[in-house]
Structure formats: structure tokens, C-alpha cells
Amino acid sequence: MARSALDEMSTTGAFVRTPSTFRNSISRDPNSPFPAEAGRYHLYVSFACPWASRCLAYLKIKGLDKAISFSSVKAIWGRTKDTDEHMGWVFPASNTEDPGAEPDRLNGAKSIRDLYELASTNYSGKFTVPVLWDKKQKTIVNNESAEIIRMFNTEFNDIAENAAVDLYPPHLQAQINEVNDWIYDAINNGVYKCGFAKKQEPYDEAVTKLYEALDKCEEILSKQRYLCGETLTEADIRLFVTLIRFDEVYAVHFKCNKRLLREYPNIFNYTKDIFQVPGVSSTVNMEHIKKHYYGSHPSINPFGIVPHGGERELRLLALAALKGVAAAGAECADCVGFLRTGHSHQTLGKRSIEVAARRVAGYDRRDPAVALGQCPVKPFAAVNVDRRRWRWPPFAN
Ligand SMILES: N[C@@H](CCC(=O)N[C@@H](CS)C(=O)NCC(=O)O)C(=O)O
Numbered sequence: 001m002a003r004s005a006l007d008e009m010s011t012t013g014a015f016v017r018t019p020s021t022f023r024n025s026i027s028r029d030p031n032s033p034f035p036a037e038a039g040r041y042h043l044y045v046s047f048a049c050p051w052a053s054r055c056l057a058y059l060k061i062k063g064l065d066k067a068i069s070f071s072s073v074k075a076i077w078g079r080t081k082d083t084d085e086h087m088g089w090v091f092p093a094s095n096t097e098d099p100g101a102e103p104d105r106l107n108g109a110k111s112i113r114d115l116y117e118l119a120s121t122n123y124s125g126k127f128t129v130p131v132l133w134d135k136k137q138k139t140i141v142n143n144e145s146a147e148i149i150r151m152f153n154t155e156f157n158d159i160a161e162n163a164a165v166d167l168y169p170p171h172l173q174a175q176i177n178e179v180n181d182w183i184y185d186a187i188n189n190g191v192y193k194c195g196f197a198k199k200q201e202p203y204d205e206a207v208t209k210l211y212e213a214l215d216k217c218e219e220i221l222s223k224q225r226y227l228c229g230e231t232l233t234e235a236d237i238r239l240f241v242t243l244i245r246f247d248e249v250y251a252v253h254f255k256c257n258k259r260l261l262r263e264y265p266n267i268f269n270y271t272k273d274i275f276q277v278p279g280v281s282s283t284v285n286m287e288h289i290k291k292h293y294y295g296s297h298p299s300i301n302p303f304g305i306v307p308h309g310g311e312r313e314l315r316l317l318a319l320a321a322l323k324g325v326a327a328a329g330a331e332c333a334d335c336v337g338f339l340r341t342g343h344s345h346q347t348l349g350k351r352s353i354e355v356a357a358r359r360v361a362g363y364d365r366r367d368p369a370v371a372l373g374q375c376p377v378k379p380f381a382a383v384n385v386d387r388r389r390w391r392w393p394p395f396a397n
Pocket of ligand 1: 005006048127
């Protein structure tokens with residue numbers, strides 16, 4: 001049984017992920033073994049980890065971050081025990097040791113491995129995050145992010161601040177499941193298959209599949225705002241956590257460099273669009289993301305050097321987009337906040353007419369103005385997407 005992602009290898013040299021082990025469910029039923037109660041559960045995450053980050057995004061979007069506490073481990077894997085060589089997620093000794101990471105005040109654990117060993121005496125799998133912890137029974141409820149986000153979506157609605165937000169609405173479930181399947185295989189897990197392949201053939205196969213899937217996303221997002229239509233769903237959050245790490249990490253560290261994300265106009269603007277959903281930007285800690293991947297996989301990056309990213313290009317793009325949004329916003333009640341920037345429909349002249357024409361014709365995200373000025377699209381009302389909160393890149397001032 002693999003004890004870390006670095007050991008999850010088939011005989012052909014392909015990366016093969018092992019299934020999660022703790023699969024209990026929290027339920028709204030007060031008589032269930034794990035009832036939804038404020039203050040009872042804790043979410044252990046790593047800000048670096050996409051799977052944990054999708055759970056954190058849900059905590060924020062659903063307004064559950066007061067009812068369910070959370071904390072992050074240190075960015076870089078460390079020795080989890082003095083008695084063996086295992087490397088994994090560890091807690092810092094203080095809040096200042098690795099900003100963002102916190103000591104484990106609940107259980108006094110030194111590592112995520114300690115928590116697994118507290119929860120089970122004969123656990124033999126990987127010590128992964130996220131971990132959804134029950135403070136009352138002192139055990140792991142669930143360590144599978146795909147299931148945790150479903151619980152957060154529905155089971156805590158009596159205490160969630162944004163209970164009306166439904167990222168898995170019944171009428172879209174079949175479509176979301178279908179999209180999740182190919183996106184998980186080719187993109188979310190696909191980047192890992194590229195990065196952890198130990199032979200050329202499995203890498204070639206994974207990278208080909210990855211770019212076919214990204215091309216498919218680009219095509220879908222050139223016609224509609226989100227993956228499953230006009231409303232943000234689970235499928236978007238699941239894709240977002242991979243996209244936000246793509247150019248900075250996966251392109252370099254995992255050899256996913258056939259095309260950068262910022263060369264996909266629709267996907268890139270879509271990523272920025274989701275980044276602005278209230279709460280989501282706070283779940284993106286690019287420091288932790290870069291430090292973790294480049295620093296924790298010595299078989300891929302033996303010297304642990306962290307490359308400089310494309311911060312400058314991203315900042316320029318953000319600026320261009322901001323100007324464009326002001327233009328589109330001039331005629332858009334939905335984006336009326338942008339009027340405050342001083343632009344108006346009258347003063348924009350020809351440009352605003354072009355923008356409006358393209359907007360009416362479709363969702364051409366090649367023009368950032370159109371990307372965010374999609375007037376025909378109802379905003380994600382329950383969480384009120386505030387397009388004034390334009391912040392990009394996520395790691396610069
Ligand atoms: N199926 C799990 C996968 C979680 C996972 O692989 N987490 C990685 C971090 S990105 C991890 O903790 N790896 C620890 C290790 O490989 O030792 C989920 O989605 O919750």
C-alpha cells in the first residue's frame with residue numbers, strides 16, 4: 001500500500017491514485033452518527049493542495065467557515081516520525097513559522113499522520129489532506145474531498161450563512177457528474193499523471209488527454225459562462241483549483257507546458273471570474289502552493305528551487321481586463337459598480353458599441369470586457385459576485 005503520492009506507481013511507470021479510506025458522512029439528521037452541528041467539526045487542509053482547497057472554497061462560499069473551523073499544515077512536507085523516513089504534511093510549532101500554517105491546537109498532533117493514527121490503530125494508507133475531523137468522537141469522518149464538498153453543500157443548510165447557494169442542484173446533477181468524470185480524469189488527476197509518470201509513454205498519454213480536455217473546456221467556455229451553463233456549480237469549483245495552479249506549478253513542475261493557461265483566453269478569464277466569487281480568493285495561497293510542489297517532490301525537483309512565475313504578464317493582463325470591464329460595465333446594470341471608475345456609455349463611443357455587439361453575439365472571453373460584462377447572464381445571486389473585486393494575480397499587491 002502506498003504511503004505517499006510518490007510511491008503510487010504501476011509497473012508501466014504510470015501514476016495511479018489510491019482511493020480514500022474514511023468515507024463516513026455528516027448528515028442533517030440529528031440522530032445520525034455524525035450530525036451536522038455548528039462547532040463540532042474541523043477541516044484540516046493544506047493551502048497547497050487542490051483537493052483540500054476545494055473543500056475550503058465550499059466552506060467560504062456556503063458561509064460555513066464560522067460553524068466549521070479549519071487550519072492549514074506547513075507548505076513543505078517534513079519527517080512525520082523520528083522512527084522512520086516517511087515524509088508528509090506537518091504542523092508548525094507556532095503561527096509565525098510558516099505564515100498561513102497553524103499548530104494543531106485540537107489534538108496537539110505534529111503531523112497529519114498523527115491524526116490518522118489517532119483515528120485508526122491499523123491504518124496503512126496515505127496520510128492525505130483534506131481531513132474532516134469530528135471533535136466529539138475524536139476521529140476522521142471523511143478524507144475524500146469529492147464527498148466532503150457534497151456534505152458542505154447540503155447537510156449544513158440549517159446553519160450555513162449562504163444556505164440558498166446550491167452548487168449541485170438536482171436539475172444539473174447528471175450534467176455535473178458527466179463533466180466531473182472527464183475533468184477529473186484528464187485535468188485534476190491528469191496533471192499528476194503527467195508529473196509523476198516515470199516513463200515516457202504514460203506521460204505522453206496523460207499530456208495528450210490533458211490538452212484535449214483543456215481544448216474542450218476552452219470551446220465550452222467560449223459559449224457559456226460556466227461549465228454547466230449559466231450558473232456556477234460544483235464542476236467549476238473542481239476545475240478552478242487545478243486551473244489556478246496551472247501556469248505557476250503544473251506547467252513547469254509537472255511538464256504541462258504544451259500551452260499555458262493564460263494562452264487560453266476563455267479558460268483564463270473564467271479562472272479570474274471564479275477567483276472573484278466572494279471568499280474564493282482567500283482560499284488561494286500562492287506562496288504555499290509554490291513552496292509545496294517545488295519543495296516536496298525531490299524525485300522531480302531535487303534541489304527544491306522555486307522558479308519565478310509570470311507575475312508581470314498576469315498583472316498586465318489584469319490591468320487590461322480591468323479597463324475592459326469598466327467599458328462593459330458602463331451599460332450593464334449587473335456591473336454598475338464599474339461606473340464609479342469614471343467611464344460611461346457616452347464617453348466610450350465606438351469601443352463600447354463594439355463591446356456591446358460582441359456581448360450580444362455571445363460570450364467571447366477573448367475580450368476581457370466581454371468576459372466580465374456578460375449582461376445576459378444573471379450573476380450568481382446568492383453570493384452576489386462583485387465584479388469590482390478584481391484582483392489578479394492572486395499573489396501580488
Ligand atoms: N482523494 C483525495 C486525494 C487527496 C490527496 O491526494 N491529497 C494530497 C495533497 S494534494 C496528499 O495529501 N498527499 C499526501 C501524500 O501523498 O503523502 C481527495 O480528493 O480528498
